[in-house]
Amino acid sequence: DEFASESGAMVVCAFRPSLWDAPTLERVACVHPHEMGIRAGRPAFRMFSSGADRWSVDGVIDSECAAAFNAAVRAAVRHTPKVRLRFDTLEMIDAAGMHALVEAARQLPDRRIIVEGANETVRLCWELAGYAAPGMPVVMAV
Template sequence: MRAARALATLDEVELGDHVCWRMDPDAALLRDARGFVADGALYGDKIVVIGGIGGAPEAPRPLESPAWVVLDSAQTADTSAVLAAVRSEARTALREGFRSVRVLTERAPRAAAGGVEDLLDQELRLDQFASESGAIVVCAYRPSQWNEPTLEHMACVHPHEMGTRAGRPAFRMFSTGADMWSVDGVIDSEGASAFNAALRAAIAQAPTITLRFDTLEMIDAAGMHALVDAARSMPARRILVEGANETVRLCWELAGYEAADPSVVMGA
């Protein structure tokens, strides 16, 4: 079962991990991921780089090895194109005898043409891909290039984090099955906006999704409103909540949502 955790270095990644890497200001993607790349060769994984390889002169040169693939940076804003290309490379890698793929990408604001919503959608789909295939996906963000609310939104949809100020966000939402998302931590007024945005991206992918609240500690009124608002944002969409503790279910009932809103079904 996937579980949220912080990593000290990329050496600690495991199959199925999806990592939000907050890069140091002077970091270079491939130079600082050298160990990650070397471990790919050690364990028999193919390296897939999305959107370029950075400018570090001491970085390895990916095109010199058949174990490398660099995907066109012009397509990084197109979620469907990115996912199709990554899935195709994963299938090819398996046919070629590789154990899995290691996806490495440095996010840039200019690639987020559709805004936070499109980037959240892409991150959630990459998380599903990692969960289903056992691939390792590392998404690097330079904090200096992003505003803090956007970074918080992105961190919340990665089950694993590493790097500068990589403290655990208030909650995490990550894939644990087909159209199923585990929610971990606390959803209060500070995290409600990020939760709402993540849910909107998730329900755009399927008419019904399941949220597992087994490891959710608490959700306050703002969090419950964010849940209902996301469900209502798209007609004929439903959110099934499973594994909620007694306190969460009681608060939901007292808030009047149980009887008033069929778009969200709160179960035990």
């Protein structure tokens, strides 16, 4: 709920009736909001778990979705000191997206984010933006 509220993400919960008794399902339905209508367009990026303390990120992270990306990264690092983000299928991250990534790590002290699989252009932009400096809480691995 916290991640969905902060990021504006759409969350879908599905419960198999055969695994739950009717009173439990009724109680769950009372606390979950229900939405109907036209489905929102596909987000510019997706971030999904790909293992323990590993997240894969794909799509485009730009100024339009930098705040949502920041919220997603903060949610991922909130309960663990080190997280790995896979950028293998990330098409592009602009300056606002890079800033959102670094700020997410800075907002939660003593966290370390290791970015793996970034393409050469992303790594070069990271360096040119000055984020490859020592002591940075986000490291772009080669």
